[in-house]
Amino acid sequence: MPNTVREPAISVGGLTKSYGRGDQLIEAVKGIDLSVEAGQTYGFLGPNGAGKSTTIEMLCTIRNPTSGSARVAGYDVVEERDEVRRRIGLVFQQQTLDQQLTAQQNLRFHADLYGLARGDADRRIDEVLDMVALSDRRGDEVQKFSGGMKRRLEIARGLVHSPQVLFLDEPTIGLDxxxxxxxxxxxxxxxxxxxxxxxxxxxxxxxxxxxxxxxIMDNGEIVVEDTPEALKSSVGTDRIALRTDDDELTIGRLRERLGIEAAMHEGQVTLAVAEGAQVVPRLFTELDTVIQSVTVTRPSLDDVFMAYTGRTIRDSEGPQSMAAVFAGRR
Amino acid sequence: MAAPVREPLTVVRGDLSHQLRATWVVCRRELLRFGKDKARMLTMLLQPLLFIFVMGTGLGSIVDTGGGTDFRTFLFPGVLATSVLFTAAFSGISLVWDREFGFLREMMVAPISRSSIIWGKCLGGAIVATGQSLILLALIGTVGIPYSPVLLVQLVGCLFLGSLLLTALGVLLSTRIKTIQAAMPISQMLIMPMMFLSGSLFPVSGLPDWLAVLTKLNPLTYVVQPMRHLVLEQLSLTDVERERLLPVITWFGWSVPVGVQLIAVGAITLALVALAARTFRTVE
Known part of the structure; x- marks a missing residue:
C-alpha cells in the first residue's frame, strides 16, 4: 500500500457549543481547532467541566455544534451523521450495557444494530472477547461482572464493528x-x-x-497541543516543593535573595527552576528558614498543566468534582 | 502506516433492510428480557384471574344480563383486553429504565433511525403482552365460549393491535418522563382510568353523559368493544341482552362499525409512534 496523503481521522475547526441564551448563556466549548492523524492515540486532558465531554459528544454526533465544523473518519458530523456513526466506536463515561443480557448478547445486539453480516459478526465477537480476555465469561449476565470487566466489555463492544476511530470518554474513571x-x-x-x-x-x-x-483543555478552550515529550521540555523546568516552618517568609526570601518566584500549592511552597539539583544547596545556605523537607520533581504533565493554566489539575477541581467521580462510578 | 485504510465491516444493503433489522433486534431484546422474568409473567396474570373468577362470580349473582348469559362471559373479553394493558404499557415505559441504566445511549448512537428503535420497542412490548394473554385466552372455555379457531385468531389479532397501541402510549410517555421515581405513579395514573373507562368491567349502555364521553375518548374502548362483539356473537343473545351487553357506540350520532373502531386503534397507534419519534428527536 503506497503511503498516500491521508485525511486526518479527526479535523475540527472553530467548534463551539453554548447552552441557554441571554444572560444564562454558557459557552461550554469556545471555538476549538484540532487535527488528529489516523493511527494516533490522542489524549484530551482537562479538569472536570473543562468542556471535554461536550467536545467528544459533538465529535460522536450526539450533540450538534452551535457553530464550527468537525469531520470524523472523513465525514461531517452533522451532514453525514450515519456515515460517521458507522466508522466510530464509543465508550462512554456512564455504563451503557444491558445488565440483564449476557456479554455475548450485548455484543450481538451491537453487531446487529451496526448491520454486520452474520459471519462477520460471529468472527468479530470472538475476536473482541478474546482481546479483552472475557471469552470464558461470554455466557454470563453482565450484572455479575465487576466494574473493570464491564469496562473491558464496553471497549470490546465499541470495537465489534471495526471502527476507524475509537472514542473513550474517561474510560478509567472510578476504577482501581x-x-x-x-x-x-x-x-x-x-x-x-x-x-x-x-x-x-x-x-x-x-x-x-x-x-x-x-x-489540554481548560474553560472551553484548548490551551496547548503537542506530544507529551515536547510539552514537558517546553516547560523545561524542575519543580521543587518545600515544607517549611514559615511559608510566607520563605516565599519572600526566595524572591529577594534568589530572584525566584514561588507560590503555594497543596500546602507546599512550590517553585520552578531549570536545574533543581543546583538550586537545592543554595536553599539551605541562603534562605535562613527552617526547611522540613524538599522534593525535586522532573517535569511531568502536571507541571505542563500548571504552566499553561496557572494551577494544578487538582486545584481546578472543586468539591463538586468528587460528586462527578461518584456519579461516574455508579 | 503500512496497512491500508479498511472500509468498515458494516454492510448496508439498502437503508430500509438495515432499519428493519434494527427494529427486529430492539424487539428481540424485549423478548429476551421478558423471557428472563418468569415471576413478572405470572404476577401479571393474577389480576385478570381475580377479575373474572372472583369479581365476576361474586357480582354475577346480582347482575341481570337480561337473558341467560353468564356475567363472566360478558366480562371475559373486557378483562382479556385489560390484561394486555399493564404488560404493554409497562413495556413501553421501560424506556425510562433503559435511559436510567444507560442502555438507551447505546441504541441512540447507532447508525439507525429513532423510529426504528421505537417500532422495535413497540413490537417487542406488543408481542410480549399478546403472548402472555394467550394463557388467559386458553381459559375461554370455562366461561362457556367454544374454542373456535377463527374466533381465537380474531381475538389474538385484536389483542395484538391493542397491545401495540398501549406500548406506543407507554413509549410516548417515557420520552417525557425522565426519572424512574416518576414513571410508576404516572403510569398508574394513566392505566387505572383507562381500564375503568373502557367498558371492560361493565357495559357502556345507559351511562350518564359525562361517563359516556370519557369512555368514547378512551382508545382502549375500541379494543374492548370489538372483542366483546366477537365473543358474544358466538352465543344466541336475546334482544334485551344485545341492547344491554353490546350497546352501539356512536360518534356524533353515527353508529361506529366494529371494523372502523379497529382502524381507529391502528391510526391512533401510528400517530402515537410518530409523536414519540418526534419528541425523541428533539430531546437528544
Whole structure:
C-alpha cells in the first residue's frame, strides 16, 4: 500500500457549543481547532467541566455544534451523521450495557444494530472477547461482572464493528489503579494490532503519558497541543516543593535573595527552576528558614498543566468534582 | 502506516433492510428480557384471574344480563383486553429504565433511525403482552365460549393491535418522563382510568353523559368493544341482552362499525409512534 496523503481521522475547526441564551448563556466549548492523524492515540486532558465531554459528544454526533465544523473518519458530523456513526466506536463515561443480557448478547445486539453480516459478526465477537480476555465469561449476565470487566466489555463492544476511530470518554474513571493499568494495556495492544485512531479524554495526568499527542483543555478552550515529550521540555523546568516552618517568609526570601518566584500549592511552597539539583544547596545556605523537607520533581504533565493554566489539575477541581467521580462510578 | 485504510465491516444493503433489522433486534431484546422474568409473567396474570373468577362470580349473582348469559362471559373479553394493558404499557415505559441504566445511549448512537428503535420497542412490548394473554385466552372455555379457531385468531389479532397501541402510549410517555421515581405513579395514573373507562368491567349502555364521553375518548374502548362483539356473537343473545351487553357506540350520532373502531386503534397507534419519534428527536 503506497503511503498516500491521508485525511486526518479527526479535523475540527472553530467548534463551539453554548447552552441557554441571554444572560444564562454558557459557552461550554469556545471555538476549538484540532487535527488528529489516523493511527494516533490522542489524549484530551482537562479538569472536570473543562468542556471535554461536550467536545467528544459533538465529535460522536450526539450533540450538534452551535457553530464550527468537525469531520470524523472523513465525514461531517452533522451532514453525514450515519456515515460517521458507522466508522466510530464509543465508550462512554456512564455504563451503557444491558445488565440483564449476557456479554455475548450485548455484543450481538451491537453487531446487529451496526448491520454486520452474520459471519462477520460471529468472527468479530470472538475476536473482541478474546482481546479483552472475557471469552470464558461470554455466557454470563453482565450484572455479575465487576466494574473493570464491564469496562473491558464496553471497549470490546465499541470495537465489534471495526471502527476507524475509537472514542473513550474517561474510560478509567472510578476504577482501581490495577484495573486502570489493565485497560491501558488493552488499548496499547489494540494499537499494535490495528491502525485504529484512539481519542481518549481523561483527567488523570499520568494516563496522558500513554498518548502520542495531547491537548489540554481548560474553560472551553484548548490551551496547548503537542506530544507529551515536547510539552514537558517546553516547560523545561524542575519543580521543587518545600515544607517549611514559615511559608510566607520563605516565599519572600526566595524572591529577594534568589530572584525566584514561588507560590503555594497543596500546602507546599512550590517553585520552578531549570536545574533543581543546583538550586537545592543554595536553599539551605541562603534562605535562613527552617526547611522540613524538599522534593525535586522532573517535569511531568502536571507541571505542563500548571504552566499553561496557572494551577494544578487538582486545584481546578472543586468539591463538586468528587460528586462527578461518584456519579461516574455508579 | 503500512496497512491500508479498511472500509468498515458494516454492510448496508439498502437503508430500509438495515432499519428493519434494527427494529427486529430492539424487539428481540424485549423478548429476551421478558423471557428472563418468569415471576413478572405470572404476577401479571393474577389480576385478570381475580377479575373474572372472583369479581365476576361474586357480582354475577346480582347482575341481570337480561337473558341467560353468564356475567363472566360478558366480562371475559373486557378483562382479556385489560390484561394486555399493564404488560404493554409497562413495556413501553421501560424506556425510562433503559435511559436510567444507560442502555438507551447505546441504541441512540447507532447508525439507525429513532423510529426504528421505537417500532422495535413497540413490537417487542406488543408481542410480549399478546403472548402472555394467550394463557388467559386458553381459559375461554370455562366461561362457556367454544374454542373456535377463527374466533381465537380474531381475538389474538385484536389483542395484538391493542397491545401495540398501549406500548406506543407507554413509549410516548417515557420520552417525557425522565426519572424512574416518576414513571410508576404516572403510569398508574394513566392505566387505572383507562381500564375503568373502557367498558371492560361493565357495559357502556345507559351511562350518564359525562361517563359516556370519557369512555368514547378512551382508545382502549375500541379494543374492548370489538372483542366483546366477537365473543358474544358466538352465543344466541336475546334482544334485551344485545341492547344491554353490546350497546352501539356512536360518534356524533353515527353508529361506529366494529371494523372502523379497529382502524381507529391502528391510526391512533401510528400517530402515537410518530409523536414519540418526534419528541425523541428533539430531546437528544
Amino acid at each position: 489503579p490495577q484495573t486502570r493499568r489493565a485497560i491501558w494495556d488493552y488499548l496499547h495492544d489494540l494499537r499494535r494490532r490495528t491502525e485504529i485512531t484512539v481519542f481518549v479524554t481523561t483527567h488523570y495526568m499520568d494516563e496522558a503519558e500513554h498518548c502520542d499527542r495531547i491537548a
